[in-house]
Structures are given as C-alpha cells and as structure tokens.
Amino acid sequence: MSDEGHFLEVVDNRTGKKHLIPITEDTIDASIFAQLGLSIYDNGYLNTAVCRSAISYIDGDKGILRYRGYDIEDLAENSTFLEVSYLLIFGDLPTRDQLQTWETRIMRHTFIHENMIDYLKSFRYDAHPMGMVTSALSAMSTFHPEASTALQGEHIYENETMVNKQIFRLIGKVPTLAACAYRHRIGRAYNSPSNEFGYTENFLYMLDRLSENNYVPNPRLARALDVIFILHADHELNCSTAAMRQMTSTGVDPFVCLAGAASALYGPSHGGxxxxxxxxxxxxxxxxxxxxxxxxxxxxxxxxxxxxxxxxxxxxxxxxxxxxxxxxxxxxxxxxxxxxxxxxxxxxxxxxxxxxxxxxxxxxxxxxxxxxxxMGFPTDFFPVLFCIGRTSGWLAHWHEQLQQPIPIFRPKQSYEGAEPRAYVNLADRSAAQSPKIVDQGVNARKNLPPDTE
The missing domain is CATH 1.10.230.10 (Cytochrome P450-Terp, domain 2)
Structure with missing residues (x-):
C-alpha cells in the first residue's frame, strides 16, 4: 500500500510547534521523535517495526499468511518443505534444476562430525532435547572456524558462496542434531543420515530405525510432518525471529544466531x-x-x-x-x-x-x-520439531539482513529507577534499605549431592 504524500500531523503543546511526519507503508520513522527529545515507549514491541522485510505477510484480521506472496494453503497443498525453504530464503520458487541442486547440497550436509556426536553423548540421560539442540547449535560454530566472524571478520559474509554454505549446513544438520537428542533420550545408538530418502523421510529414519537394514519411514507420515514443517517455517517477526535478527546485527556467525533464536523458542510461551x-x-x-x-x-x-x-x-x-x-x-x-x-x-x-x-x-x-x-513424539520434543521447521525462516531473515545491513540493534528504555543518591557505608546501612534474598540456606543443602548445588 502506497502512502505517498500522506503525513501524520503532530502538535507539541510544550512549544506549540506543528510537525508533519511522513507515512510510508503504514509506518512512521520513530527517529523523528528523537529530534523532539522524545522516545516511543512500546513495552514488548507490541507495535514497533524494527526492520523492513519481504519474507512473510500476515493479515491477522482476515486470517491470511503468505510466504513471499504465496498463500500458506497453496504451499501446504502443493509444495515441499525444502522447496518452501528455498522460496523463503531466495525469494522465488526454484526451477527443477535449482531445486535438485538445493536438495542435493542440503542432504550432503546432514552428517555431523564424530566429535559433535561425542559432545551430544556427554549430556545426562534425562537432558531436555531442546537443551541439547540449542547447546549443539552454539558448539557447531567451533566446528567450522572458517565460518566464524570472530575469527575471520564480518567481511566473510560478503561472499555469496560462504553464505550459502552455512545455509546448507544448518538446514541439513538441525534434523540430525534433533534425531541424536531424541535417540539419546531413549537410550538408543544414534543413526547416521541416509541419502536414500528425502529431507523429512531421512529425519524419521534417523529417529526410528532400530537394527533393520531396509527400514523405510511411512511416506504418509513423512508427508504430514513435512507439511507441519512448512506451516512452522516462518511467521513474520515473532520472538525467536526477532532474536535472530538482533543477534545478526552484532555480526556474530549464523550458528550462534540460530542458537539464540532456538533458545527463545525454548520458552514455554513460544515453542512450548x-x-x-x-x-x-x-x-x-x-x-x-x-x-x-x-x-x-x-x-x-x-x-x-x-x-x-x-x-x-x-x-x-x-x-x-x-x-x-x-x-x-x-x-x-x-x-x-x-x-x-x-x-x-x-x-x-x-x-x-x-x-x-x-x-x-x-x-x-x-x-x-x-x-x-x-505420531509418538514425547511432549518435551515438541519445541525441537518446531525448531526444525523454523530454521529456514530464521535463515531467511539472516540472509535478508546481510543484504540490507543496519546498525546493531539498540532499543531504548524508559528509566524509572532511583534518583541520584549518595553511597552509604556498610556499617550505616539498615536491613530495610536492601531487598531480602530468599534462600533456604546452606543447611537445607547439606545432604544434596555435589552436582545439584
């Protein structure tokens, strides 16, 4: 929608001055208020646009969700998760050759390093699978030092080949990390990926194969889960995606960004x-x-x-x-x-x-x-399934922000703390001046094993 020539008229009754603020795409530039010595208070970003994006569109009143202009209903009916992932990241549906190359590259990157497997096996038997996945995503940064901005500098992601390789890696490896976390939880040996299957079939294969040499996942269940991944792939600037973009603005590598986004998804009000x-x-x-x-x-x-x-x-x-x-x-x-x-x-x-x-x-x-x-998934595995689908959306926002660099995110706050006050010496302080620390005390913990302290 074009707002060319439209303005918001604001009268500052402190000075009597009238200000005309341009309206663009139903938004106004909040930085204009800084010129008036004001900040916009929006607790929880309920009505604040922190970026411009072309990835997904939502009309909440009409119940519409579109990825790059395509209705979610059409994509769920006709597309596959990897095809939708390509659409989200690169902006258009792929040709047959592009899709074949895309799928091949991603499936080549489903394998993880043996040291990563050792790392995952080091978790307690009852570790929450989402905790394992978020930790592994962060650790993955150390497995690929050539992709680390801390070591190589932000300039490495001016190289399109380097950008695409991290996308292949993350979309490919996240289901493998998820499957390893699942197998760890049930006390089974980890399954290696199989390139005989497609993306979602391979995930189910890694989850469920026991000792069979010819195990094949149910294709109808695989298709159902593939559609669920499509539905979860992106949803505008939700909490975890906002975390992804905020961390991207720091220049850190995409593995750490994805770990931060997945950690936000871990919250019970989001992925739970x-x-x-x-x-x-x-x-x-x-x-x-x-x-x-x-x-x-x-x-x-x-x-x-x-x-x-x-x-x-x-x-x-x-x-x-x-x-x-x-x-x-x-x-x-x-x-x-x-x-x-x-x-x-x-x-x-x-x-x-x-x-x-x-x-x-x-x-x-x-x-x-x-x-x-x-389908037999334990409830604590639900956010991990969400994470697999949302990885493509997170990477789409990472990719978009690399193309449209902005300064590091730095939201304003509205300070409501104490006025300036003088330091009080320890001997002169009263208990009423300090908040109480609620603690059961050392005695309540004397009989606990050391690792729970």
Whole structure:
C-alpha cells in the first residue's frame, strides 16, 4: 500500500510547534521523535517495526499468511518443505534444476562430525532435547572456524558462496542434531543420515530405525510432518525471529544466531505452547467435562490454551490445515480420543459470544500437539520439531539482513529507577534499605549431592 504524500500531523503543546511526519507503508520513522527529545515507549514491541522485510505477510484480521506472496494453503497443498525453504530464503520458487541442486547440497550436509556426536553423548540421560539442540547449535560454530566472524571478520559474509554454505549446513544438520537428542533420550545408538530418502523421510529414519537394514519411514507420515514443517517455517517477526535478527546485527556467525533464536523458542510461551494446549485437553479428560471447563475459563479459574494469538484476530490459517492433517495421521496411527475433546471444545468456543468478542480462535498450537502425540513424539520434543521447521525462516531473515545491513540493534528504555543518591557505608546501612534474598540456606543443602548445588 502506497502512502505517498500522506503525513501524520503532530502538535507539541510544550512549544506549540506543528510537525508533519511522513507515512510510508503504514509506518512512521520513530527517529523523528528523537529530534523532539522524545522516545516511543512500546513495552514488548507490541507495535514497533524494527526492520523492513519481504519474507512473510500476515493479515491477522482476515486470517491470511503468505510466504513471499504465496498463500500458506497453496504451499501446504502443493509444495515441499525444502522447496518452501528455498522460496523463503531466495525469494522465488526454484526451477527443477535449482531445486535438485538445493536438495542435493542440503542432504550432503546432514552428517555431523564424530566429535559433535561425542559432545551430544556427554549430556545426562534425562537432558531436555531442546537443551541439547540449542547447546549443539552454539558448539557447531567451533566446528567450522572458517565460518566464524570472530575469527575471520564480518567481511566473510560478503561472499555469496560462504553464505550459502552455512545455509546448507544448518538446514541439513538441525534434523540430525534433533534425531541424536531424541535417540539419546531413549537410550538408543544414534543413526547416521541416509541419502536414500528425502529431507523429512531421512529425519524419521534417523529417529526410528532400530537394527533393520531396509527400514523405510511411512511416506504418509513423512508427508504430514513435512507439511507441519512448512506451516512452522516462518511467521513474520515473532520472538525467536526477532532474536535472530538482533543477534545478526552484532555480526556474530549464523550458528550462534540460530542458537539464540532456538533458545527463545525454548520458552514455554513460544515453542512450548502446543504442549500447554495438549496438557489442557488431557486435564479436561472427556467431552462431558467441557461445559464445566468453559465456565471455569469464563470465571478466570482456568486458562484456554491454544486459542487466541498476538497477531490473528480470526482463525489461524495454519490451524485449519493442521485439523485436516490430524485426520490423515489418525487414519495411520489410530484415533487419539483427545481429538474429540478438541473438536467439541472448538465448536463450543466458536459459538460462544464470550470467546467471539475476545477473538479467541484456535491457533497453530491447538492441533499440532495432538498430532505430535499421535505420531509418538514425547511432549518435551515438541519445541525441537518446531525448531526444525523454523530454521529456514530464521535463515531467511539472516540472509535478508546481510543484504540490507543496519546498525546493531539498540532499543531504548524508559528509566524509572532511583534518583541520584549518595553511597552509604556498610556499617550505616539498615536491613530495610536492601531487598531480602530468599534462600533456604546452606543447611537445607547439606545432604544434596555435589552436582545439584
């Protein structure tokens, strides 16, 4: 949308001066307010654009999500995850030859160094798989010193070949790290990648092969998971993607950037949201308990998880696609009774004025957890699956920012702390002047083993 010739008129009643601020693409340049001695306070970046991007587009009111102009519904129906990854990073769908080269290069980079395998095996048997993956991503930077900006300088990413190689590496290796974390969790030997399969089939092969020489993943389950990866690939400037771009602005290498983005995704309000929705359905227990649960939600005694979204004010288009995928997965794996609770909960919520007024529609997390559970994934592995899909989106933003360099991100703050005060000598301080440190004390820890201290 063009705003050429449009201005926001601001009158500063401190001085009586009128200011005309140009409007471009429904935004204004916040730096103009610095000339007035003002900052824009936006707690949590709820309405602040920190970059211009051509990667994904969301219309929350209409329930639209597009990657590079393509509707998510069309991509989920007709494309593959690696094809969509190419689209996100390079801006257009690949030709047949481009796609073949792209897929070949990525699959060559699915193998990880033996030292990385040793590193992953050093984790405790009960280590959270997302903790293993984020740690491994950061450690990967040390395995590729030629790609380290700390060692080689930022100029290395002015070389397109170097940029592309890191993209191949990360998209290729993240599923392998994820599969190793999964196998570590269940006490099984790690499987090496197999180039006999496509991207998602290879991931399932590494997860599930035991001792079979001819093990082949179920192609329908592989396709279902491939579509889920497409749905999770990018979603504008969400928390983890903002972290990716912020770290990119420092000039650090993409391995460390991706580790930071994955760490943000690790948070329960981001990558763990589908686990919370699944837990809610399990707590409801049966369709008969839904009316009582709904009343508790209205009374603010319970939270309705998997509904509502920061951006969408209508039905999340990804949730509609996942609802269809669930039928395919249940046909193969058996119907999970939680789906009956989910469908009925959705029906009641979408017909109840209380939820309609609050724009509480199902989001992507509402159905994804049920599907993952039906496929046999443990709940603590859900954010790892999210990470695999989102890696392509993170790299698309890394790639875009390299092409449009901006200064290091440095948000402003609104200071509300103490006024200047004089230093008080230790002997003259009272307990009331200092905050209390809540601690059970050394005695409460005397009998704990040393590694828990």
């Amino acid at each position: 949201a589908n686990e919370a929705a699944l837990k809610m359905l399990e707590e409801i227990g049966s369709v008969e308990n839904i009316p009582g649960f709904i009343e508790d939600v209205k009374a603010k005694k319970r939270r309705l998880m998997g509904f509502g979204h920061r951006v969408y004010k209508s039905y999340d288009p990804r949730a509609k696609i996942l609802k269809k995928i669930s039928d395919e997965v249940f046909e193969i794996m058996g119907r999970n009774p939680l789906i009956d609770i989910a469908v009925e909960l959705e029906r009641i919520a979408l017909s109840d004025e209380y939820f309609i007024k609050r724009n509480l529609y199902p989001n992507v997390d509402f159905y994804s957890g049920i599907i993952y559970k039906a």
